[in-house]
Amino acid sequence: MAAMHNIFLIGLPGSGKSTIGRILAQRLNKPFFDIDVLIERECGEHISTIFEHYGEQYFRSCESRLLAQVAQSEGNAVVATGGGVVTKAENRSLIRSRGVSVYLMVDPQTALDRLNRQHHEKQAQGEVPEIRPLLIGSDPLKSLRTLLQDRSIWYEDAHFTCSTLNKSVQRVAQEIIAMFISSGELVGEPPILDVQRIHVDKGYNAVVEWGGLGRLPLHLKKLNLPPRVFLITDSHIHKLYASMIMGTLSSAGFEPQLYTVPAGEVSKSQEQLSALYDWLIKQRAERGEAIIALGGGMVGDLVGYAAATYLRGVPLVQVPTSLLAQVDSAIGGKTGINHVMGKNLIGTFYHPRLVLVDPATLLTLPIRERTEGWAEVVKYGIILDTELFARLEEYADTLREFTNPPATLLCQIVMNCIALSRSGAGATE
Numbered sequence: 001m002a003a004m005h006n007i008f009l010i011g012l013p014g015s016g017k018s019t020i021g022r023i024l025a026q027r028l029n030k031p032f033f034d035i036d037v038l039i040e041r042e043c044g045e046h047i048s049t050i051f052e053h054y055g056e057q058y059f060r061s062c063e064s065r066l067l068a069q070v071a072q073s074e075g076n077a078v079v080a081t082g083g084g085v086v087t088k089a090e091n092r093s094l095i096r097s098r099g100v101s102v103y104l105m106v107d108p109q110t111a112l113d114r115l116n117r118q119h120h121e122k123q124a125q126g127e128v129p130e131i132r133p134l135l136i137g138s139d140p141l142k143s144l145r146t147l148l149q150d151r152s153i154w155y156e157d158a159h160f161t162c163s164t165l166n167k168s169v170q171r172v173a174q175e176i177i178a179m180f181i182s183s184g185e186l187v188g189e190p191p192i193l194d195v196q197r198i199h200v201d202k203g204y205n206a207v208v209e210w211g212g213l214g215r216l217p218l219h220l221k222k223l224n225l226p227p228r229v230f231l232i233t234d235s236h237i238h239k240l241y242a243s244m245i246m247g248t249l250s251s252a253g254f255e256p257q258l259y260t261v262p263a264g265e266v267s268k269s270q271e272q273l274s275a276l277y278d279w280l281i282k283q284r285a286e287r288g289e290a291i292i293a294l295g296g297g298m299v300g301d302l303v304g305y306a307a308a309t310y311l312r313g314v315p316l317v318q319v320p321t322s323l324l325a326q327v328d329s330a331i332g333g334k335t336g337i338n339h340v341m342g343k344n345l346i347g348t349f350y351h352p353r354l355v356l357v358d359p360a361t362l363l364t365l366p367i368r369e370r371t372e373g374w375a376e377v378v379k380y381g382i383i384l385d386t387e388l389f390a391r392l393e394e395y396a397d398t399l400r401e402f403t404n405p406p407a408t409l410l411c412q413i414v415m416n417c418i419a420l421s422r423s424g425a426g427a428t429e
């Protein structure tokens, strides 16, 4: 799939590097290496025994050698490093030059609780779990605190930091992927990009680009908009993507303002619309300044309607993040809100200046929403395009399970649906 560089996970023992690394590798379709496992395999002994027999220095030299081997032979792998890998300058510079580092943050008490839990689980399964060498002693919590104190300066120097506190490993992986996407790290290599001109009103582009969200500022620049832009999203997308996108927009010279509505269909309401108008008025948003709708169909419909009606219409950019929104609701210009007496009763047609679709965002979309989106795609296949339907059948398992999702195929399917929706929607305009 798409490339980026190696991903090195760093952090204390108990931060989840191996488990999260495995999930990331699978979701991003990359090979996975666990340096501790490689050392054990090479030496034929557990880490604790290696420490006991040969000492820490010997272990560290094996660690550096195997890290260098993996980092130099692989350009696109996920690597779980040992907690102490950052203590050596040569390892740190290797990691910096051969990829991106992600610091999995955990406090010493939580790390210890996790390590104890793992220990008991292994015992319950009849295994003889080893005790991590640097934690042997009467006060492992104190040891972890000291390790963190000594190493935090290097951990915090990572390219990305993700807290693991009170989060499932799946959630941490989801947040890391969102960081990669929104920071522009996850672009296709070669770029996977397709543009379709939609000839309605003044005409606009529907851009489908793997990793395109991270290049949002570049796409906006082509529209010659004033620097102030109003990014509107929902609470789920906010947590995953907003801060990084605000950062990339600011670095590119934009002055982004952020507004967040609660996630869920309930926000497609008169109340939320009024609150949105209030916010825009307080911001003194002007006619030429653009509103960016970042999210699924709910955000696209609500924000699209606000853009259509505020000051009798301001520039709108649709950045759909759910499959349904990418193949359907962000295309065609339908915007609106629900009324207590029925769904979508109030609305209008309003076309954006740009639709930027990044199918990589589907990597963080929950399964249920993905399935709903696929239902829409299958409908296109059945009604409008037998070739698309045959393709969906051929790749059904991959697309449904979303294991190692093929970036090019996803982009092609989304673009295919956009073209079909345009041909199907033509009659209504």
Ligand SMILES: NC(=O)c1ccc[n+]([C@@H]2O[C@H](COP(=O)([O-])OP(=O)(O)OC[C@H]3O[C@@H](n4cnc5c(N)ncnc54)[C@H](O)[C@@H]3O)[C@@H](O)[C@H]2O)c1
Binding pocket: 234, 235, 236, 237, 240, 263, 264, 265, 268, 295, 296, 297, 298, 299, 301, 321, 322, 323, 324, 325, 328, 329, 330, 331, 332, 333, 334, 335, 344, 361, 362, 363, 364, 365, 366, 369, 372
């Ligand atoms: N305008 C149209 O032509 C049109 C067509 C079809 C549907 N719709 C409307 O679209 C709405 C349904 O769209 P929807 O299914 O996208 O619902 P939604 O916008 O409520 O999104 C579903 C959930 O997925 C989350 N989400 C979205 N993208 C994500 C991502 N990349 N990663 C993680 N979470 C993500 C959202 O936060 C939300 O919790 C309905 O309001 C429907 O009426 C409009």
